[in-house]
Amino acid sequence: EIVMTQSPATLSVSPGERATLSCRASQSVSRNLAWYQQKPGQAPRLLIYGASTRATGIPARFSGSGSGTEFTLTISSLQSEDFAVYYCQQYDDWWTFGQGTKVEIK
Amino acid sequence: QLQLQESGPRLVKPSETLSLTCTVSGGSISSSSDSWDWIRQPPGKGLEWIGSIHYNVGPYLNPSLESRVTISLDTSNNRFSLKVTSVTAADTALYWCAKKEGGNYFDDWGPGTLVTVSS
Numbered sequence: 001e002i003v004m005t006q007s008p009a010t011l012s013v014s015p016g017e018r019a020t021l022s023c024r025a026s027q028s029v030s031r032n033l034a035w036y037q038q039k040p041g042q043a044p045r046l047l048i049y050g051a052s053t054r055a056t057g058i059p060a061r062f063s064g065s066g067s068g069t070e071f072t073l074t075i076s077s078l079q080s081e082d083f084a085v086y087y088c089q090q091y092d093d094w095w096t097f098g099q100g101t102k103v104e105i106k
Numbered sequence: 107q108l109q110l111q112e113s114g115p116r117l118v119k120p121s122e123t124l125s126l127t128c129t130v131s132g133g134s135i136s137s138s139s140d141s142w143d144w145i146r147q148p149p150g151k152g153l154e155w156i157g158s159i160h161y162n163v164g165p166y167l168n169p170s171l172e173s174r175v176t177i178s179l180d181t182s183n184n185r186f187s188l189k190v191t192s193v194t195a196a197d198t199a200l201y202w203c204a205k206k207e208g209g210n211y212f213d214d215w216g217p218g219t220l221v222t223v224s225s
Contacts, residue, residue, distance in 0.1 A: 097152060
């Protein structure tokens with residue numbers, strides 16, 4: 001099983017600042033990686049797939065990068081609605097999620 | 107617009123079987139490009155992929171759960187189902203059904219249903 005490790009567990013950021021979230025795979029997943037945003041009581045929402053392609057309707061302030069085992073989700077200027085938990089998910093070999101990074105208001 | 111909706115009992119007794127159904131509207135579960143999945147989240151924890159089914163392939167089941175899980179497709183009614191046998195408190199979770207685009211990432215989700223295992 002490919003294990004996905006996200007860091008940090010919690011990220012405290014002020015509105016308007018940049019947030020950088022990391023995701024590491026236990027073995028190469030090429031660019032077969034997606035990012036999701038989850039708010040309390042809601043289903044996750046697809047943000048990014050193919051490591052860097054934004055899903056339909058996702059604002060340009062969300063960007064993804066990386067390949068192989070190291071990936072990054074960047075939120076360029078945090079808006080109030082962006083405070084949430086973010087998960088990465090690999091789909092190179094079956095399907096596994098990271099444990100999540102909570103982005104909270106500083 | 108594709109919509110998914112979970113349904114089933116919210117309370118299940120220990121050792122019994124958890125059964126959920128996902129009804130799909132606005133699209134066909136016989137789509138050649140999509141798979142249909144179940145994902146769960148225990149309270150305060152992360153996401154766990156349970157299993158997947160495609161109209162002519164699968165199911166694929168999480169190895170950690172496969173001895174207790176069944177996923178099936180009902181093409182006549184455009185829905186798919188999940189059964190988890192011999193449940194314990196550890197199976198208490200928010201359960202979602204989701205569409206997996208091209209067998210890869212989850213681009214449509216149901217609203218989710220909280221299932222509690224308790225006597």
